[in-house]
Amino acid sequence: MSLDLHSLEMAARDARGLAMDAVTVCKSGHLGLPLGTAEIGAVLFGNALSIYPEDPKWINRDRFLLSAGHGSMFLYAWLHLSGFAISLEDLKKFRSLHSITPGHPEFHETPGVEATTGPLGQGVANAVGYAISAKMAEARFNTPEHCIFDHHVVALAGDGCMQEGIAQEASALAAHLGLDNLILIYDANNVTLDAMGPVTQSEDTGARYRALGWEVYEIDGQNFQEFWAVFNKAKASKSGKPHFIIAKTLIGKGIPEVSGTNRAHGEAGVKFTLEARKGLGLPEQAFYVSPETRKYFAGHKEKLRRNYEEWKKIYEAWRSANGDLAILLDGALKGETPDLLANVPVFDSSATIATRKAGGDVLQSIAKSLPLLISGSADLHGSTLNYIQGGGDFNRENRAGRNLHFGIREHAMCGILNGIAYEGIFHASGATFLVFSDYGRPAIRLAALSHLPVVYIFTHDSIGVGEDGPTHEPVETVSALRCIPNLDVLRPADPEETAGAFAAAFSRKEGPTLLALCRQNVPNLNEILVKDRREGVFLGAYIAKKETAALHLILLASGSELQLALQAAERLGPGTRVVSIPCFERFERQSPEYHEKVLPKAVRRRVSIEAGVSDTWFRYIGLDGKAVAINRFGLSAPGPKVFQELGITTEAVVEAAKSLG
Numbered sequence: 001m002s003l004d005l006h007s008l009e010m011a012a013r014d015a016r017g018l019a020m021d022a023v024t025v026c027k028s029g030h031l032g033l034p035l036g037t038a039e040i041g042a043v044l045f046g047n048a049l050s051i052y053p054e055d056p057k058w059i060n061r062d063r064f065l066l067s068a069g070h071g072s073m074f075l076y077a078w079l080h081l082s083g084f085a086i087s088l089e090d091l092k093k094f095r096s097l098h099s100i101t102p103g104h105p106e107f108h109e110t111p112g113v114e115a116t117t118g119p120l121g122q123g124v125a126n127a128v129g130y131a132i133s134a135k136m137a138e139a140r141f142n143t144p145e146h147c148i149f150d151h152h153v154v155a156l157a158g159d160g161c162m163q164e165g166i167a168q169e170a171s172a173l174a175a176h177l178g179l180d181n182l183i184l185i186y187d188a189n190n191v192t193l194d195a196m197g198p199v200t201q202s203e204d205t206g207a208r209y210r211a212l213g214w215e216v217y218e219i220d221g222q223n224f225q226e227f228w229a230v231f232n233k234a235k236a237s238k239s240g241k242p243h244f245i246i247a248k249t250l251i252g253k254g255i256p257e258v259s260g261t262n263r264a265h266g267e268a269g270v271k272f273t274l275e276a277r278k279g280l281g282l283p284e285q286a287f288y289v290s291p292e293t294r295k296y297f298a299g300h301k302e303k304l305r306r307n308y309e310e311w312k313k314i315y316e317a318w319r320s321a322n323g324d325l326a327i328l329l330d331g332a333l334k335g336e337t338p339d340l341l342a343n344v345p346v347f348d349s350s351a352t353i354a355t356r357k358a359g360g361d362v363l364q365s366i367a368k369s370l371p372l373l374i375s376g377s378a379d380l381h382g383s384t385l386n387y388i389q390g391g392g393d394f395n396r397e398n399r400a401g402r403n404l405h406f407g408i409r410e411h412a413m414c415g416i417l418n419g420i421a422y423e424g425i426f427h428a429s430g431a432t433f434l435v436f437s438d439y440g441r442p443a444i445r446l447a448a449l450s451h452l453p454v455v456y457i458f459t460h461d462s463i464g465v466g467e468d469g470p471t472h473e474p475v476e477t478v479s480a481l482r483c484i485p486n487l488d489v490l491r492p493a494d495p496e497e498t499a500g501a502f503a504a505a506f507s508r509k510e511g512p513t514l515l516a517l518c519r520q521n522v523p524n525l526n527e528i529l530v531k532d533r534r535e536g537v538f539l540g541a542y543i544a545k546k547e548t549a550a551l552h553l554i555l556l557a558s559g560s561e562l563q564l565a566l567q568a569a570e571r572l573g574p575g576t577r578v579v580s581i582p583c584f585e586r587f588e589r590q591s592p593e594y595h596e597k598v599l600p601k602a603v604r605r606r607v608s609i610e611a612g613v614s615d616t617w618f619r620y621i622g623l624d625g626k627a628v629a630i631n632r633f634g635l636s637a638p639g640p641k642v643f644q645e646l647g648i649t650t651e652a653v654v655e656a657a658k659s660l661g
Contacts, residue, residue, distance in 0.1 A: 018289070029072075029266070053083035060315075072104055088289075123155055125412050131174065133426055163201065171214070180240050187221065209244040215239055217230045252265075257269065354517070362502040363502060370427050376406050429455035432458060432459075435477060451486065466636075479616040489514050493582065504538050540581065540588070544562065549575040553605045554577045556579045556621065577603075599620060
């Protein structure tokens with residue numbers, strides 16, 4: 001099959017013009033990548049990608065991710081030309097309030113955008129997650145008679161992405177897992193924002209990727225034929241290796257005054273766009289698309305439609321022959337979740353176990369209810385205890401495995417989990433120690449921003465870590481995570497709250513949930529009904545011990561410190577109430593009436609207790625309350641001694657309450 005070079009050249013010219021016009025109108029944006037990679041865009045969207053704009057969520061489409069998200073006008077222009085629901089008016093509103101063409105691509109906001117890629121390198125990890133999900137889907141749903149999943153995942157990255165550590169972590173794992181359905185295009189223009197590439201980089205990136213285990217190709221990225229030939233070769237390859245295309249480009253091509261320099265990266269070329277448009281042969285009319293380009297993409301869309309209709313015939317035949325698989329896939333795509341608590345056995349009332357151990361037990365029951373639940377760990381399954389028994393490992397030989405070994409790659413793990421969640425078929429979860437959430441925080445933040453239902457099973461949640469010392473004791477971490485909008489942070493107190501926490505986490509569809517689980521053993525708090533503990537977690541907070549006289553004092557606690565609050569209440573009299581707050585965010589979503597029922601405004605004598613910094617608790621205890629907390633780093637000693645030394649004790653709660661008068 002040969003390329004229609006004239007039509008693709010016209011399309012590349014028109015896409016450059018759209019990028020220039022959009023950035024000029026809003027006086028903000030990044031021209032360099034859209035201009036430098038226009039030929040790549042023309043081949044991808046005008047020839048090589050298997051997509052169908054009328055069904056942007058088609059389950060067997062090729063996925064394209066722009067990891068270098070600052071070049072968003074590249075993506076918006078090509079989605080528009082391809083026939084996705086992005087109009088010229090949308091392009092004219094680039095970066096404006098409430099537009100579907102924001103400064104960086106955002107998932108859910110724009111048809112055809114597969115991931116929220118702002119921070120550089122995230123899209124590389126997301127693409128690896130997409131590729132893993134695709135392999136898992138092939139293994140679970142394809143049959144010898146019907147292949148309904150055989151798509152590729154394509155990402156475009158720049159020098160900045162290559163420099164970010166997350167891209168290195170994710171790329172190493174992609175090669176190790178043999179993700180030959182992944183194609184990473186490196187826009188190698190040798191330019192970063194501040195300076196030319198040699199100021200900060202001198203490595204041989206191709207040699208690095210070869211060493212990792214990728215198939216590496218080097219081409220002129222502005223030669224249609226070269227790129228098309230290599231891309232098709234990568235798509236057809238069965239080498240068992242992911243594919244890395246080094247595309248040498250001229251950044252800002254089309255604006256001679258800045259092209260090839262770091263000045264082309266942003267909007268410095270805007271003042272030259274009038275002459276640049278003339279040089280490209282574009283008319284004075286802004287946001288111009290030639291009739292030739294419109295005609296070409298209309299014809300290409302018809303070809304895509306025919307391919308899509310052929311696939312639909314296979315898909316319908318698959319559905320007829322595989323009713324159970326069709327029901328499973330339909331439920332996954334609709335986000336359906338059964339009652340997850342129904343099949344979780346009640347713990348022995350005498351159980352004294354860590355919530356990480358309780359969580360591991362609960363996970364086994366939930367995994368049976370959710371056959372598409374995937375669990376992974378950053379080299380800590382033996383400590384985080386989230387391995388799905390009997391689920392097998394996902395690797396080159398077993399694409400149906402339910403357990404992912406991420407290695408010591410926390411940032412990549414979180415970015416990859418996002419990719420799996422973007423795909424929308426599997427329930428993605430991963431684990432590490434809570435203190436290392438800081439390594440994955442940028443990806444966790446993006447999961448919250450993108451409303452991805454990722455579950456983080458993070459253990460060793462406090463000074464209870466003990467002998468490992470302050471480097472591993474996350475005193476500030478829970479409060480810091482609570483600051484991320486749309487992230488539910490759940491810190492359960494005992495095995496039954498843990499059961500509720502896992503069920504709540506894997507039932508949530510609107511965003512991610514982080515489970516903060518303890519290492520040290522805690523008692524089963526039998527003075528609270530099992531039903532109240534399990535269901536109370538869904539509400540975020542509940543009355544764990546109700547006063548038996550006129551209410552005059554409220555003790556608030558989360559996690560392993562709830563036991564201390566209950567003990568203190570026994571010594572503080574019948575007018576004392578204990579409130580468990582395993583999840584601030586869930587509690588905030590309850591009605592004002594429920595807030596008043598649990599924390600009546602009239603009762604201002606309040607004490608909080610948590611083995612961490614006090615900052616986030618003042619929203620509930622007010623300026624009149626007292627926080628029993630740790631506003632310093634921890635210590636290296638046995639856990640009980642650290643709790644005693646740092647004042648996280650029943651006695652400290654009693655003293656704080658009495659000090660309120």
